Amino acid sequence: MSDAAKKPLLEVRNLRTVIDTAHGTFPAVDEVSFVLERGAVLGVVGESGSGKSMLALSLLRLLPGKGRIESGEALLDGRNLRALSEREMRGVRGRRIGMIFQEPLTSFDPLYTIGDQIAESVRKHLGLKPRQAREKAVELLSTVGIPRPDLACDEYPFQFSGGMRQRAMIAMALAPDPELLIADEPTTALDVTIQAQILELLAKLQRERGIAVLFISHNLGVIAEIADEVMVMYGGQVMERSEVVRLFDAPAHPYTQSLLEARPALDRAPSRLRAIPGQVPSLESRPAGCPFHPRCGRAMDICSRARPSRSFLGSGQEVACWLQGAGNAFQTHARASGAGGES
């Protein structure tokens, strides 16, 4: 126990998840590394297609059909999740790592009651009898602020509103007491007022239970409210990783800077939003070198040729950009151009 406590809860090293398509194999998550300590909240931000969700699904080993983890490792308490058998992995899913999904509408089986769907994971992981599992489900529904939880327990998902469903989803993910919660865009599908409530609930439960959270969102404002640290992803790669206040105060990567400038803000003149020119490249048309270079205002010659390695800027901030310390690129150069050759 004391030995496990010294290790970080989750350590991801050079994780690379690829998708096999008719046109070849393409990386959806490309050499991602990070550490998540117990009880900490790491925000993952990026536009659609940046590989955030694929990262989450890779950690649970629940990739859709054509996706597979190609290399790297994900260590939970020092145990490599990639090395576990499928049976052992089922003991990790739900029990050690809970997950909240984006769409509360389609995330429940429409044919079973909310209570049944919470109870089924409690029964598996905590070995409770049906009656005790139901009591636990009622208790959890009450914890997440569902009114009249004993009645709600026997209701079906279609009888719940979107916000209520997302609350129930949180209850379901927390039911077997996981140490790590992956929240993949948990507020994106909700109204703004409901978003704030759900965010507040998540932050409260996170504090009370000391649970670590990997919080995925495309919304920097949401991330700022809940995360301790932020990881900015683009094209399957980590562009920048930093403590949250520092990221907003001193963004080091041009992509992070453009993201911050693209936010609508009430305290600025109601001028036009400054959008980032161009589009997120599709999986099959990722450029060689730094994936952001075609849209980057400060791109240099080398950016299109070689992928920058990570530079550490002190106080935990790390950035992958040629504008910062251009020294140690050669180790990644060969593979970066190799991967580019496929597209």
Place this chain on the structure above:
Amino acid sequence: MLRFFLRRAMESLITIIVIVSVVFLVLNLSGDPIRMMASPTASAEEVAELRAAFGFDKPLVLRYGDFLAQISRLRFGDSISTRQPALRMVLQRLPATLLLAFTALAIATILGIPLGMLAAVRRGKAADTAAVLVSMMGQAMPVFWIALLLIFVFGVMIPILPPSGYGTFAHLVLPSISIAIFLLAGIVRVTRASMLEVLQQPFVTVVRSKGLEERIVLFKHALRNASIPVLTQLTLQMRFVIGGSVVVESVFGWPGVGQLLAQAAYGRDYPVVIAATFFIALFILAFSMMLDLAYGLVDPRVRIWH
């Protein structure tokens, strides 16, 4: 619940009236039954006498009115060929048809749903290809052809089963399989497609993310969701089962309503045709009403008794 039954009963009544009316009209347009009854040498007076005896001398509209009045009291009249009450003839043969239909349905469902699931789970693999191929063949081959093929193979080439007749379990095998193959093909196809669609849905990933076994993912969650289109398919195919039973009963000499209907139609035995049609329609309506209730058991969103 009661309102559902009342509404469905009303709808069924209207459906049956329409069906028997169409049958009545078609029969009356298709020829003169008295000409067939009377011997070729009968005189004009004798034919007229027969005609009057069966009420065929009145105008069509009056006969239609009489017809509806009689039907509403379940009086179908006597068979023109056997002179027995048509109702009794049909009721005597109903159990044989129901036995055949439900055996075929049971075979097709019990084999078809697991096969469809297997094909979906092993999508693109050999089991899937085989299931798709068999299902295409099953739907492409006409029922009478399947029936003749089965008789040829298992009744003549390898004579292990009686090629025709009624009475023992062995007699039931070939006719029920003939109908089941067609049904099975449809059930495999729909189950497969429906499972594939359900397995794409986000909630399946959610169930997996809770660490639950694939057994629970497939049988508790995916199958129940996938079974809704399968129920629809069953409702649609039940009429083909009956249509098929007319052919299959004739081929196998199975003494059911279908065979009786085929014989009566040849002989322009109006009362028997009407009575048989009436009960077949009634059976299909009752069956689809049962399946509507089954929808509610599967899917809480359409629970009509709420």
